[in-house]
Amino acid sequence: MYPEPLKNLIEYLEKLPGIGEKTAERLALYIVSDLDINDAKDFANSIIAAKENIKPCPVSFVLTDEEVSPLINDKxxxxxxxxxxxxxxxxxxxxxxxxxxxxxxxxxxxxxxxxxxxxxxxxxxxxxxxxxxxxxxxxxxxxxxxxxxxxxxxxxxxxxxxxxxxxxxxxYGIPVGSDLKYADILTLIKAVENRRKF
Structure with a gap:
């Protein structure tokens, strides 16, 4: 049904977490139909640059584009x-x-x-x-x-x-603004365990 390059794009987008078939189709069609060619190239280049330059810090294992995460050396x-x-x-x-x-x-x-x-x-x-x-x-x-x-x-x-x-x-416990009757048992247990002086 879809041209091969569009089908491939949909398949790659579907591999991303939280992206289902419909969302992948919608994103792929937007990229192909509405995204300016220069923006599309910049988008593709930013993915490549991120993959090539971002790595875990050897000390903290936080992702960084530097030798050591700036969080380590921040005085x-x-x-x-x-x-x-x-x-x-x-x-x-x-x-x-x-x-x-x-x-x-x-x-x-x-x-x-x-x-x-x-x-x-x-x-x-x-x-x-x-x-x-x-x-x-x-x-x-x-x-x-x-x-x-x-x-x-x-x-x-x-x-x-x-x-x-x-x-x-x-x-862990009851989120701010929530109602007790909607909380699951584990959340309630954690809320009781983590109670503090008021």
Whole structure:
């Protein structure tokens, strides 16, 4: 039905997370029909440039286009705190808040035995070295509140429990503006567990 180049474009767009068949078709048709050729070339070049120039920082594993992530060398950051996250998109989300000013360490995933992912597949050895070589006073475990996230958090807690570290976990619970009757059981459990003095 579609010309071969358009069909190929649709297929590649469908591989992107959150893009289904209809959205891929709509985006491909927009690119082909409405996008200026120079904009299309710039778009294609930006994808190539991103793939060629962005890589994990060798220290924190946060994606960067520099030798070492600027977050590592930023003198204004609090070097007594390190936040552990599963991937770089979580770091970028945290940075948008402009509240947390400590260091980061990206695990590169979560322990997931069903998919064959163990602690050996994650950036945990490098985390151990960072903890040994720095004076971190607090480790904030900021993995998702999923089975895999909880399993990874518990593993990290047990791994570093003998270190002189204050190990904390991000609070989870009822979102602001929501109604209790719409919350699932796990959310309610976390909300009760993470309650604080008012």
């Amino acid at each position: 204004a950051r609090d070097n007594s705190t390190i936040m552990i996250l599963s991937d770089s998109k979580d770091v970028f989300q945290m940075e948008k808040m402009d509240t947390y000013k400590g260091q980061y360490h990206v695990l590169g995933g979560l322990i997931d035995f069903s998919r064959g992912i163990t602690d050996k597949d994650l950036n945990i050895d490098s985390l151990i070295k960072r903890i040994e070589n720095n004076n971190f006073k607090e480790m904030i475990i900021a993995t998702n509140a999923t089975v895999e996230g909880e399993l990874t958090a518990e593993y990290l807690k047990s791994l570093f429990s003998k270190n002189d570290l204050n190990i904390t976990r991000l609070a």
